[in-house]
Amino acid sequence: xxxxxxxxxxKHKLRRSREEVLEEAGRAVAYAKKYTSEVEFSAxxxxxxxxxxxxxxxxxxxxxxxxxxxxxxxxGYTTPTEYASSLPxxxxx
Numbered sequence: 001x002x003x004x005x006x007x008x009x010x011k012h013k014l015r016r017s018r019e020e021v022l023e024e025a026g027r028a029v030a031y032a033k034k035y036t037s038e039v040e041f042s043a044x045x046x047x048x049x050x051x052x053x054x055x056x057x058x059x060x061x062x063x064x065x066x067x068x069x070x071x072x073x074x075x076g077y078t079t080p081t082e083y084a085s086s087l088p089x090x091x092x093x
């Protein structure tokens with residue numbers, strides 16, 4: 001499942017607050033978990049999201065049962081070099 005996490009998407013696409021999106025992430029994953037054991041969560045427009053908020057949303061999805069998490073650049077905002085340099089050390093190869 002995908003859920004937008006950037007402020008621009010929250011304001012113009014979803015018309016929801018950060019807290020509403022945070023709650024929805026956990027609620028949606030928990031709902032999906034009733035029907036399958038392998039729930040995958042993706043943060044839409046992740047590269048333009050506030051990093052601290054993005055981390056909170058991902059944590060909520062994991063705590064609700066997501067077993068796969070994606071942090072995609074769904075709008076093509078970030079160059080490959082920028083994207084790679086933003087990864088934590090454990091995510092780099």
